[in-house]
Amino acid sequence: MTISVAMTVNGKSVSGKVEARTLLVQFLREHLGMTGTHVGCDTSQCGACVVHVDGQSVKSCTMLAVQAEGAKVTTIEGLAPSADKLHPMQEAFRDNHALQCGFCTPGMVMSAIDMVKRHNYVLDEATVRRELEGNLCRCTGYHNIVKAILAAAPAMKSAGV
Amino acid sequence: MTSATGIGARVLRTEDKRFLTGTGRYVDDLPLARATYAYFLRSPHAHAKIKSIDISAAEKSPGVVNIFTGKDLVDAKVGGLICGWVVKDKHGEPHKAPPHPVMAVDTVRYVGDTVAMIVANSHDEARDAAEAIKVDYEVLPANIDLAKAFDKGAPQVHPEAPGNLIYDWEIGVKADVEAAFAKAAHVTKMDIVNNRLIPNAMEPRAAAAEYDKGTGNYTLWSTSQNPHVLRLILSAFVLGIPEHKLRVIAPDVGGGFGSKIFCYADETMVCWAASRVGRPIKWTAERSESFQTDCHGRDHVTHAELALDKEGKFLALKVETIANMGAYLSTFSTAVPTYLYATLLAGQYTTPLIYANVKAAVTNTAPVDAYRGAGRPEATFVVETIVSKAAAELKMDPAELRRKNFIPSTAFPYQTPVALQYDSGNYPPIIDEAMKIADYPGFEARRAEAKARGKLRGIGFSSYIEACGLAPSQVIGQLGGGVGQWESAQIKFNPTGNVQVITGSHSHGQGHETTFAQLVHDRLGVPMDQIEVVHGDTSTTTFGMGTYGSRSLAVGGSAIMKATDKIIAKGKKIAAHLMEADVADVVFEDGTFKVAGTDKAVPLAQAVFAAYVPHNYPLAEIEPGMDENAFYDPANFVYPSGTQICEVEIDPETGIVEVIAHTAVDDFGNIINPMIVEGQVHGGIVQGVGQALFEGAVYDKETGQLLSGSFMDYTMPRADNFPSFKLGYKVTPCPHNPLGVKGCGEAGAIAAPAAVMNAVHNALAPIGVKHVEMPATPLNVWQSIQGAQHAAAE
Numbered sequence: 041m042t043i044s045v046a047m048t049v050n051g052k053s054v055s056g057k058v059e060a061r062t063l064l065v066q067f068l069r070e071h072l073g074m075t076g077t078h079v080g081c082d083t084s085q086c087g088a089c090v091v092h093v094d095g096q097s098v099k100s101c102t103m104l105a106v107q108a109e110g111a112k113v114t115t116i117e118g119l120a121p122s123a124d125k126l127h128p129m130q131e132a133f134r135d136n137h138a139l140q141c142g143f144c145t146p147g148m149v150m151s152a153i154d155m156v157k158r159h160n161y162v163l164d165e166a167t168v169r170r171e172l173e174g175n176l177c178r179c180t181g182y183h184n185i186v187k188a189i190l191a192a193a194p195a196m197k198s199a200g201v
Numbered sequence: 202m203t204s205a206t207g208i209g210a211r212v213l214r215t216e217d218k219r220f221l222t223g224t225g226r227y228v229d230d231l232p233l234a235r236a237t238y239a240y241f242l243r244s245p246h247a248h249a250k251i252k253s254i255d256i257s258a259a260e261k262s263p264g265v266v267n268i269f270t271g272k273d274l275v276d277a278k279v280g281g282l283i284c285g286w287v288v289k290d291k292h293g294e295p296h297k298a299p300p301h302p303v304m305a306v307d308t309v310r311y312v313g314d315t316v317a318m319i320v321a322n323s324h325d326e327a328r329d330a331a332e333a334i335k336v337d338y339e340v341l342p343a344n345i346d347l348a349k350a351f352d353k354g355a356p357q358v359h360p361e362a363p364g365n366l367i368y369d370w371e372i373g374v375k376a377d378v379e380a381a382f383a384k385a386a387h388v389t390k391m392d393i394v395n396n397r398l399i400p401n402a403m404e405p406r407a408a409a410a411e412y413d414k415g416t417g418n419y420t421l422w423s424t425s426q427n428p429h430v431l432r433l434i435l436s437a438f439v440l441g442i443p444e445h446k447l448r449v450i451a452p453d454v455g456g457g458f459g460s461k462i463f464c465y466a467d468e469t470m471v472c473w474a475a476s477r478v479g480r481p482i483k484w485t486a487e488r489s490e491s492f493q494t495d496c497h498g499r500d501h502v503t504h505a506e507l508a509l510d511k512e513g514k515f516l517a518l519k520v521e522t523i524a525n526m527g528a529y530l531s532t533f534s535t536a537v538p539t540y541l542y543a544t545l546l547a548g549q550y551t552t553p554l555i556y557a558n559v560k561a562a563v564t565n566t567a568p569v570d571a572y573r574g575a576g577r578p579e580a581t582f583v584v585e586t587i588v589s590k591a592a593a594e595l596k597m598d599p600a601e602l603r604r605k606n607f608i609p610s611t612a613f614p615y616q617t618p619v620a621l622q623y624d625s626g627n628y629p630p631i632i633d634e635a636m637k638i639a640d641y642p643g644f645e646a647r648r649a650e651a652k653a654r655g656k657l658r659g660i661g662f663s664s665y666i667e668a669c670g671l672a673p674s675q676v677i678g679q680l681g682g683g684v685g686q687w688e689s690a691q692i693k694f695n696p697t698g699n700v701q702v703i704t705g706s707h708s709h710g711q712g713h714e715t716t717f718a719q720l721v722h723d724r725l726g727v728p729m730d731q732i733e734v735v736h737g738d739t740s741t742t743t744f745g746m747g748t749y750g751s752r753s754l755a756v757g758g759s760a761i762m763k764a765t766d767k768i769i770a771k772g773k774k775i776a777a778h779l780m781e782a783d784v785a786d787v788v789f790e791d792g793t794f795k796v797a798g799t800d801k802a803v804p805l806a807q808a809v810f811a812a813y814v815p816h817n818y819p820l821a822e823i824e825p826g827m828d829e830n831a832f833y834d835p836a837n838f839v840y841p842s843g844t845q846i847c848e849v850e851i852d853p854e855t856g857i858v859e860v861i862a863h864t865a866v867d868d869f870g871n872i873i874n875p876m877i878v879e880g881q882v883h884g885g886i887v888q889g890v891g892q893a894l895f896e897g898a899v900y901d902k903e904t905g906q907l908l909s910g911s912f913m914d915y916t917m918p919r920a921d922n923f924p925s926f927k928l929g930y931k932v933t934p935c936p937h938n939p940l941g942v943k944g945c946g947e948a949g950a951i952a953a954p955a956a957v958m959n960a961v962h963n964a965l966a967p968i969g970v971k972h973v974e975m976p977a978t979p980l981n982v983w984q985s986i987q988g989a990q991h992a993a994a995e
Contacts, residue, residue: 076223142220
């Protein structure tokens with residue numbers, strides 16, 4: 041049995057027919073072909089699938105597609121303001137070499153943006169490290185991810201994002 | 202450095218934009234029209250006879266297209282998976298080689314062994330159907346505990362490996378070592394376990410395959426670190442598809458750490474079944490499958506003894522190791538605890554006599570193979586732990602004991618007693634720099650301050666050596682390796698002056714697209730944005746041995762340099778013709794051919810254009826086109842070295858170990874992109890600290906169930922487990938490759954476990970704790986403290 045679902049993804053209205061068990065991440069990847077959001081585990085631990093649902097970071101492997109009915113979803117594909125300009129968090133990840141294989145990166149960036157906003161653009165190293173509890177990276181040793189997030193916080197504030 | 206983007210420059214990565222905008226293309230991202238989806242039914246038992254498999258109900262399950270079992274592979278005469286390295290035992294006999302069927306036929310040998318492949322219209326339907334397959338197992342006793350693997354009466358894993366012994370191998374002369382021990386003033390002994398690890402690259406392994414009925418060509422997309430090697434194995438040994446009819450593509454790959462080197466059952470099945478199903482097949486491991494079936498790493502049980510004279514000079518080292526191979530011999534498994542382990546037991550020291558005996562065991566656990574460092578972390582852990590233990594026993598400063606035994610900088614090239622000849626190095630300045638960065642002189646004050654707060658501080662050293670840049674082919678051949686270990690490069694200019702740099706190595710996080718472009722930019726003067734690095738596709742790259750063993754820059758980068766030499770040599774001839782000059786007078790500087798002492802000049806781009814539009818061109822002497830191939834086979838391994846210092850603080854009430862500071866000073870030879878090198882070191886340190894403090898694969902010793910089978914059970918290092926790291930560099934260029942480079946990919950993981958555990962032991966020594974095994978979890982540490990307190994009370 042399929043269920044109709046409709047939501048806004050990166051500013052565009054989308055809809056589809058899904059099974060009740062279809063996860064939000066499956067809807068994004070398999071139905072919409074938006075493969076920027078990744079799946080790295082099956083227990084909601086790794087955080088590679090983090091997206092924003094109505095402005096809050098959510099592990100999209102932990103939410104059913106039908107639960108996002110009517111929601112505004114933002115994924116990694118929807119962050120950059122234009123083809124040649126990156127979001128300040130994306131820019132900071134690049135400037136600080138905060139990514140290697142790139143697989144955890146979408147979830148890291150989405151979590152980091154939410155983290156900066158929740159802390160009102162003011163963060164210290166210990167807070168960033170604690171807040172990254174739900175995102176695993178096997179390449180970078182987190183060192184440069186922490187640096188990038190600390191650099192992005194004031195940059196996001198001045199850019200007003 | 203010739204420019205802000207040349208050799209030595211901190212160039213931001215070319216590949217980052219696609220990864221940061223969600224436009225990377227990993228195997229699971231591929232859109233394949235009419236795709237089917239595979240799911241593998243895996244053994245729930247560590248050891249069992251398969252009495253029957255009933256697929257009749259599953260075949261009727263919605264969406265099912267095909268179901269295959271091991272019997273189908275036998276009928277189709279599919280070969281078994283191979284081990285590509287023949288290790289000869291101490292009697293000169295090749296290792297025992299039990300067959301490794303792609304899917305189990307009559308026996309399953311570990312939890313996760315492949316039993317059936319279900320292909321359906323969707324992943325969920327394939328998975329649902331798997332539940333309807335009825336397998337009648339007769340459960341057998343399982344051989345799980347490595348320390349007891351060779352015991353009389355231990356369950357036998359394979360009839361072809363009596364007593365579960367794969368080989369009994371040795372290096373060095375035992376009698377000479379024993380004689381040195383007889384004269385020793387002091388002998389330090391230890392028993393250690395090098396804990397088993399699960400690689401956990403963040404991208405799970407995945408495969409997709411398509412068969413073109415018209416041409417008979419197969420295309421296999423795989424999360425591989427070495428697509429050509431995978432093709433070679435599948436073609437020559439397993440599936441029999443001729444190499445030219447099988448294209449293997451490893452697109453963006455999300456980390457490997459060794460686990461994606463090997464030829465696995467799943468990708469083999471996906472490829473084989475593509476022609477039978479007649480539609481493309483996709484498969485991506487669920488994380489729990491990764492835990493069960495990715496090749497695990499490490500897993501040694503070792504007894505070691507170090508003999509010292511009364512001055513503290515090392516006289517001899519002897520090591521007895523049992524290494525776990527798991528249930529089957531994976532692709533390079535046999536080489537890891539022998540040639541990549543025992544040959545590193547000299548470390549940075551002049552130890553004149555070394556004997557090592559390694560016994561490899563089969564057990565009813567997942568196969569074990571190379572994992573970041575592969576043998577070298579295990580060797581470093583033995584050497585650096587026993588050296589620090591000896592220093593503690595002799596009440597010597599651990600840095601002083603190391604310095605006393607370092608190979609002097611004047612002794613290179615240095616022949617060790619365990620086969621390797623170190624090409625270069627200068628160890629004392631490295632440890633000096635590390636001690637300065639770590640403020641070693643201030644440590645006792647910090648220990649006292651911590652003690653006043655009820656905490657135990659400790660500091661630990663680890664001075665590692667690594668043989669990487671795999672590898673000189675003739676040496677590999679003599680040691681039983683089945684392949685050459687050169688690397689290829691192709692530099693292909695287009696008429697408009699931009700260039701493709703085609704490499705046989707493979708990037709899965711290492712940033713080759715940037716580092717290799719820097720080489721070509723530096724050497725040929727082509728702007729960075731006019732250079733594209735191409736890798737990972739057997740149809741678009743010449744041939745390649747892939748990426749592992751910190752080889753890509755030392756071997757692959759050297760091949761690129763050779764290819765640039767050929768481009769320059771050809772360009773000189775073209776430019777000489779255009780400038781009407783003698784080729785001997787033409788020089789190449791800053792991207793331009795010039796005649797010394799004149800103002801005649803031809804930019805490289807002009808020579809390239811002339812080569813493709815050869816209207817004014819010496820066609821009788823040289824061919825048109827600007828496209829050069831090079832193969833580079835290294836003269837020796839490269840030998841990065843360094844010292845890490847870890848400082849920990851332990852809460853004796855909880856057993857929690859906090860890493861307060863971690864310093865690494867490395868000699869990687871010349872550095873092309875320091876930003877990328879630092880990133881490699883950071884990641885390596887965290888994997889090494891992960892082994893020391895958090896990670897450990899645990900099997901139930903009776904049933905062989907994997908108890909650490911998810912991220913909820915297996916502790917992955919997280920951001921809040923670490924401080925920021927402090928790094929430093931010293932440079933002794935490699936004397937035998939054109940770039941003077943060594944390798945940086947594995948160093949962090951090689952050195953860190955011993956640095957951490959030496960710090961833990963240093964912290965706990967004042968309260969009488971003698972030994973803590975890795976991982977030094979709060980429970981382990983707390984129990985060790987309790988044990989020491991009980992012992993003191995008695």
